[in-house]
Amino acid sequence: MSTRIAFLKGHGTENDFVIVPDPENAIDLPPAAVAVLCDRRAGIGGDGVLHVVRSAAHPEAKDMAGEAEWFMDYRNGDGSVAEMCGNGVRVFARYLQRAGHVTEGDLAVATRGGVKTVHLAKDGDVTVGMGKALLPEGKVTVSVGERSWPARNVNMGNPHAVAFVDDLAHAGDLLSPPPFSPAAAYPDGVNVEFVVDRGPRHVALRVHERGAGETRSCGTGACAVAVAAARRDGADPAVTGAPVTYTVDLPGGTLVITERPDGEIEMTGPAVIVAEGEIDAEWLETLAR
Numbered sequence: 001m002s003t004r005i006a007f008l009k010g011h012g013t014e015n016d017f018v019i020v021p022d023p024e025n026a027i028d029l030p031p032a033a034v035a036v037l038c039d040r041r042a043g044i045g046g047d048g049v050l051h052v053v054r055s056a057a058h059p060e061a062k063d064m065a066g067e068a069e070w071f072m073d074y075r076n077g078d079g080s081v082a083e084m085c086g087n088g089v090r091v092f093a094r095y096l097q098r099a100g101h102v103t104e105g106d107l108a109v110a111t112r113g114g115v116k117t118v119h120l121a122k123d124g125d126v127t128v129g130m131g132k133a134l135l136p137e138g139k140v141t142v143s144v145g146e147r148s149w150p151a152r153n154v155n156m157g158n159p160h161a162v163a164f165v166d167d168l169a170h171a172g173d174l175l176s177p178p179p180f181s182p183a184a185a186y187p188d189g190v191n192v193e194f195v196v197d198r199g200p201r202h203v204a205l206r207v208h209e210r211g212a213g214e215t216r217s218c219g220t221g222a223c224a225v226a227v228a229a230a231r232r233d234g235a236d237p238a239v240t241g242a243p244v245t246y247t248v249d250l251p252g253g254t255l256v257i258t259e260r261p262d263g264e265i266e267m268t269g270p271a272v273i274v275a276e277g278e279i280d281a282e283w284l285e286t287l288a289r
């Protein structure tokens with residue numbers, strides 16, 4: 001009989017993930033295995049994998065073990081590694097709660113983008129402290145077909161290019177990564193957000209994610225967009241001294257983002273576990289070779 005690997009499926013505003021609990025970091029997950037797990041026809045399907053590992057058991061997280069017991073080893077659907085996933089960290093926390101590893105209250109989660117604090121209630125939305133945005137200087141342009149736009153470079157632990165457009169349809173089918181320039185702005189690739197206004201402190205976006213294609217939502221992307229919109233709107237909390245909150249509509253739902261005068265950003269939104277099951281380890285190994 002072949003070995004079975006437990007998995008769960010979850011999403012945050014329809015940014016969906018295959019969750020692989022592996023406290024002792026015993027499961028080999030090379031990029032090809034991640035890609036086949038995320039394949040929506042040949043595998044389980046997801047925008048990425050949340051590999052749930054104890055920080056002490058993972059070489060990239062050992063140093064954070066004193067602060068955070070659990071490490072979110074996040075992988076994009078194409079198998080590449082990313083620094084941070086804002087929807088993923090909420091779903092990760094929801095999984096830990098469901099598995100009985102944590103209870104309600106504040107929970108520290110180690111990520112490649114540093115330790116994040118998640119606030120878990122018994123049910124309902126989950127809030128995460130996303131840290132501060134970095135706004136590298138320099139002009140960036142993104143394009144789709146004949147159209148191009150100036151974009152704001154925002155780093156939320158991972159890289160984003162935020163372009164304000166007249167119509168979300170102008171982003172086209174987003175079947176391939178939107179070209180950007182200069183190439184040096186994003187040596188490791190970029191997540192691109194196309195944004196329109198919906199009302200005061202209310203925007204809507206579509207996103208092309210590095211390593212995943214167009215997704216129904218991106219949490220770090222929503223934070224990057226809120227920060228770019230606040231700067232554009234003259235509502236930088238560091239200048240005004242007042243927190244600013246943006247409602248961000250995405251194809252898969254709505255996220256609420258608040259930036260405080262000290263630059264700390266909080267994101268609130270749903271985190272849902274929808275299924276659990278078992279993966280045939282032999283199937284995974286064969287396909288991932």
Ligand SMILES: N[C@@H](CCC[C@H](N)C(=O)O)C(=O)O
Pocket residue numbers: 015048076081082083084085086087088158159191209210211212215217218219220221
């Ligand atoms: N969907 C995520 C972001 C996942 C990582 C991203 N594709 C990257 O490569 O940086 C989110 O909710 O933040």
